[in-house]
Amino acid sequence: MIVFVSFLVVLMLVGAVAASVFRDLISAVITAALVSLIASILFYFLQAPDVAMAEASIGAALTAAIFIIAIRRTKRYEE
Amino acid sequence: MNFLDSYIYYIGAFGLILIGLYIILVKHNLIKVIVGLGILDTGVNLFLISVGYITKGTAPIFSRSGIDSEYMVDPVPQALVLTAIVIGVAVLALALSLAIRLYQHYGTLNLRKIREQKW
Amino acid sequence: MRRIISILLLVIIAFGISLSLAKIPFGVPKTKVGRHYINEGVKETGATNIVTSVVVSYRGFDTLGEVTVLFIAAIGLGAVLTTGVKGEMRKVQPASLVLYTGCRLLFPLILVFGTYVFIHGHLTPGGGFQGGAIIASGFLLIYLGCRERRISRVASNLAESLGGLTFVVIGLLGLAFGGYFLLNFLPKGTANALLSAGIIPIIYIAIGFKVGSELAGIIDNLIEES
Numbered sequence: 341m342i343v344f345v346s347f348l349v350v351l352m353l354v355g356a357v358a359a360s361v362f363r364d365l366i367s368a369v370i371t372a373a374l375v376s377l378i379a380s381i382l383f384y385f386l387q388a389p390d391v392a393m394a395e396a397s398i399g400a401a402l403t404a405a406i407f408i409i410a411i412r413r414t415k416r417y418e419e
Numbered sequence: 420m421n422f423l424d425s426y427i428y429y430i431g432a433f434g435l436i437l438i439g440l441y442i443i444l445v446k447h448n449l450i451k452v453i454v455g456l457g458i459l460d461t462g463v464n465l466f467l468i469s470v471g472y473i474t475k476g477t478a479p480i481f482s483r484s485g486i487d488s489e490y491m492v493d494p495v496p497q498a499l500v501l502t503a504i505v506i507g508v509a510v511l512a513l514a515l516s517l518a519i520r521l522y523q524h525y526g527t528l529n530l531r532k533i534r535e536q537k538w
Numbered sequence: 539m540r541r542i543i544s545i546l547l548l549v550i551i552a553f554g555i556s557l558s559l560a561k562i563p564f565g566v567p568k569t570k571v572g573r574h575y576i577n578e579g580v581k582e583t584g585a586t587n588i589v590t591s592v593v594v595s596y597r598g599f600d601t602l603g604e605v606t607v608l609f610i611a612a613i614g615l616g617a618v619l620t621t622g623v624k625g626e627m628r629k630v631q632p633a634s635l636v637l638y639t640g641c642r643l644l645f646p647l648i649l650v651f652g653t654y655v656f657i658h659g660h661l662t663p664g665g666g667f668q669g670g671a672i673i674a675s676g677f678l679l680i681y682l683g684c685r686e687r688r689i690s691r692v693a694s695n696l697a698e699s700l701g702g703l704t705f706v707v708i709g710l711l712g713l714a715f716g717g718y719f720l721l722n723f724l725p726k727g728t729a730n731a732l733l734s735a736g737i738i739p740i741i742y743i744a745i746g747f748k749v750g751s752e753l754a755g756i757i758d759n760l761i762e763e764s
Contacts, residue, residue: 342423342424342427345427345428346423346427349427349428349430349431349434352431352435353431353434353435353438356434356435356438356439356458357438359442359454359458360438360441360442360446360451360455365448365450365451368451368454369454372454372457372458375435375458375461376457376461379435379461379464379465382428382431382465383465383468386428386468386469386472386492387472387476387477387478387492388468388478388492388497388500389478389480389663390497390501390587390589390590390663390664390665390668391464391468391497391500391501391504393655393663393664393668394501394504394505394667394668394671395461395464395504397668397671397672397675398504398505398508398667398671399457399461399504399507399508401671401675402508402671402674402675402678402753403457403508403511405678405757406511406512406515406756406757406760407450407453407454407511407515409757409760409761410450410515410516410518410519410760411450413519413522413760414450414518414519414522414528415522415527415528418447418448418450418451419448419527419529425563425564425565426559426564428564429559429562429564433552433555433556433559436555437548437551437552440548440551441544441545441548444540444544444547444548445540445541445544469564470562470568471568471572472564472565473565473566473567474564474565474566478663479576479587479588479589480586480587480588480589480662480663481580481586481587481588481729481730482586482661482662482730484729484730488576488577491576491588493567493568493569493572494572494575494576494588494589494592495569495571495572495575495592497589497592498589498592498593498597501589501593501665501667502593502600502601502604504667505604505608505667505749506604506607506608509607509608509611509612510611512611512612512615512756512760513611513614513615513618515760516614516615516618516619516759516760517618519619519760520618520619
């Protein structure tokens with residue numbers, strides 16, 4: 341149990357570091373959505389089902405969608 | 420192992436806050452700064468929920484009558500974080516609309532180039 | 539130079555935060571207000587989901603402020619984006635028949651699921667914000683799959699305004715009947731029934747409509763290039 345939670349936390353931190361390193365902005369946004377999804381799983385383990393539902397639907401899906409629509413109207417690659 | 424057991428959630432939230440702050444301070448591209456703002460928001464919400472956790476607790480919902488309410492986790496931080504998540508997405512949407520207008524006006528999203536342009 | 543200063547600043551912040559985090563014990567009950575809400579929540583409000591009763595009934599004024607912030611953000615986004623330069627419309631190829639039919643088939647199911655989540659907000663995990671986000675995801679699917687169908691502006695503005703107005707009017711009715719704003723004046727009923735907990739289901743239905751149409755309007759403003 342504790343091994344699984346530490347594995348998820350390490351994956352979340354590696355994803356956050358990767359979101360700061362990528363030069364393709366769409367890859368950075370998708371990695372940030374992965375961080376939100378793992379945070380939603382950790383909310384479930386902390387016995388908070390309302391917050392897990394809100395984070396999964398708003399943070400992982402809608403935030404990534406509006407980011408990608410905004411990137412489509414500007415540049416895709418960081419210069 | 421005992422130390423890891425008690426503090427793993429704090430380390431995760433704390434690491435996310437630091438990485439979000441680093442992205443906001445160092446990166447040049449405006450959209451990447453907004454991504455860092457979102458990561459910072461997620462880290463703070465994770466920290467707030469992990470403060471309200473009680474060991475061997477359960478979710479605060481009385482789904483059947485007669486559930487033992489001795490070991491339920493704190494419901495107040497969950498209500499506050501619910502508000503904070505929705506406000507976070509509202510701030511992100513408004514910031515992205517301002518970024519789109521900046522791109523239409525200056526032609527670039529690099530913060531150094533925008534600062535060097537005079538008028 | 540800037541990178542070195544910012545890393546130094548982050549090290550100082552990390553040191554300060556870790557010194558104070560070591561004093562917060564993990565997994566120990568810390569406040570007494572939480573215990574009071576858990577022990578008296580079902581009797582005083584009638585909702586069996588304690589987080590819902592805290593969000594709507596005990597802390598209802600904060601929820602009104604949050605709904606206002608979301609409204610201001612949606613209005614600000616619409617005002618900033620419609621005064622831009624008119625670009626040319628991008629050429630989109632029409633979607634294939636499988637994608638078109640699949641999107642049209644899934645859209646009513648997603649709407650029904652979102653409605654179920656916010657109607658049962660006081661009995662199961664869920665509520666107005668989660669249900670509204672699920673409804674907005676259904677509208678996003680329509681925008682991505684079948685490009686030529688749009689939601690009508692009039693219906694979206696009407697749903698959003700009616701939702702916000704219902705919240706404020708119910709609060710003012712509580713002020714008129716009892717003593718304070720957002721008083722729970724409808725009968726509480728039996729716990730675990732669908733029609734219970736006074737005004738909480740009505741407020742959550744209003745919030746669900748408002749948040750769903752607001753987020754769909756944000757996506758509509760961002761996609762249109764005008």
